[in-house]
Amino acid sequence: MLISLIVPCYNEEEALPLFYKEATGVAHTLAETRQAQVEFIFVDDGSRDKTLEICRKLAREDQRVRYISFSRNFGKEAGIYAGLKAAKGDYVAMLDADLQDPPALIPEMLRSLLEEGYDCAATRRATRAGEPPIRSFFARMFYRIINKMSDTQIVDGARDFRLMNRKMVDAILELGEYNRFSKGIFSWVGFKTKWYSYDNVERVAGKTKWNFWGLLLYSIEGIIGFSTAPLALAAIAGILFCLLAFIGMIFIIFRALLFGDPTAGWPSLVCIILMVSGVQMFCLGIVGEYLAKTYLEVKRRPLYLVNETEENLSRKEEAD
Numbered sequence: 001m002l003i004s005l006i007v008p009c010y011n012e013e014e015a016l017p018l019f020y021k022e023a024t025g026v027a028h029t030l031a032e033t034r035q036a037q038v039e040f041i042f043v044d045d046g047s048r049d050k051t052l053e054i055c056r057k058l059a060r061e062d063q064r065v066r067y068i069s070f071s072r073n074f075g076k077e078a079g080i081y082a083g084l085k086a087a088k089g090d091y092v093a094m095l096d097a098d099l100q101d102p103p104a105l106i107p108e109m110l111r112s113l114l115e116e117g118y119d120c121a122a123t124r125r126a127t128r129a130g131e132p133p134i135r136s137f138f139a140r141m142f143y144r145i146i147n148k149m150s151d152t153q154i155v156d157g158a159r160d161f162r163l164m165n166r167k168m169v170d171a172i173l174e175l176g177e178y179n180r181f182s183k184g185i186f187s188w189v190g191f192k193t194k195w196y197s198y199d200n201v202e203r204v205a206g207k208t209k210w211n212f213w214g215l216l217l218y219s220i221e222g223i224i225g226f227s228t229a230p231l232a233l234a235a236i237a238g239i240l241f242c243l244l245a246f247i248g249m250i251f252i253i254f255r256a257l258l259f260g261d262p263t264a265g266w267p268s269l270v271c272i273i274l275m276v277s278g279v280q281m282f283c284l285g286i287v288g289e290y291l292a293k294t295y296l297e298v299k300r301r302p303l304y305l306v307n308e309t310e311e312n313l314s315r316k317e318e319a320d
């Protein structure tokens with residue numbers, strides 16, 4: 001039995017050695033208790049620091065280590081996809097390099113797959129403690145909105161840390177879309193999932209790559225990717241405005257008939273025009289957002305480009 005650990009890394013030179021140390025401990029436990037072998041797949045997402053060098057070094061020293069290095073930064077979602085594609089394991093786990101996803105949980109997660117008949121063991125954070133309140137507020141709003149709008153339910157506080165069996169991995173690989181929103185994809189494919197909650201852990205070293213703006217864009221991506229409700233909302237807004245306009249027309253006709261028409265109302269007219277054109281632009285923006293996603297999707301560009309893997313390394317060394 002082989003377990004693949006996929007670790008997307010972007011500028012993680014400080015955290016990666018610590019991660020490796022902790023994960024090899026877990027690999028040791030797995031080998032002892034379950035006779036399970038572990039392979040590490042580090043996905044270097046175009047890091048600008050020494051991450052790639054560390055990957056090379058680990059791959060040289062440890063047979064179990066493989067790595068994929070991208071030609072530039074393609075984002076964590078691409079990293080996950082590349083890792084899943086490369087994984088040879090019967091079971092595949094993906095975790096962050098910063099030890100915010102404790103590898104020590106993997107034996108327990110594996111148990112629920114092997115003994116309780118689950119296809120996937122996923123994690124979520126128990127609380128949002130330690131997070132700025134404004135971010136918590138927006139995060140909660142996001143989950144409320146997306147779960148109302150989309151048929152794909154997304155668990156509040158779900159992390160990307162999960163262990164899956166081969167069946168589920170293959171299912172995820174079949175979804176080769178360009179605009180990837182993992183939280184939605186995991187949920188969309190279905191399968192029996194067991195949830196583990198744990199408290200938020202600070203990253204061991206380095207800095208988070210997310211800022212508020214990035215998260216906001218990511219959440220919009222999630223909504224666009226897994227729901228077409230905004231398009232329907234735009235249409236409904238259109239109908240509502242037609243209705244309002246119709247009521248307004250009747251009102252004006254009767255007022256003119258009863259009281260004559262002194263041609264007043266320019267300011268209100270301007271306000272109405274501004275408001276309606278604002279709503280129109282907004283709805284057009286929604287349509288544009290979907291069009292943009294479709295545009296990117298039909299171009300069928302690859303999700304990532306590989307610059308180097310551990311195979312290049314061993315070939316190069318043989319040549320030397």
Ligand code: UDP
Binds near residue numbers: 009207209
């Ligand atoms: N990551 C990546 N590519 C990116 C950004 C992040 O592969 O463009 C990796 C990063 O190295 C880490 C994981 O994704 O292993 C999660 O990133 P981070 O810790 O910054 O996010 P947070 O835990 O704060 O949500």
Ligand code: MG
Binds near residue numbers: 096098203
């Ligand atoms: Mg992190």
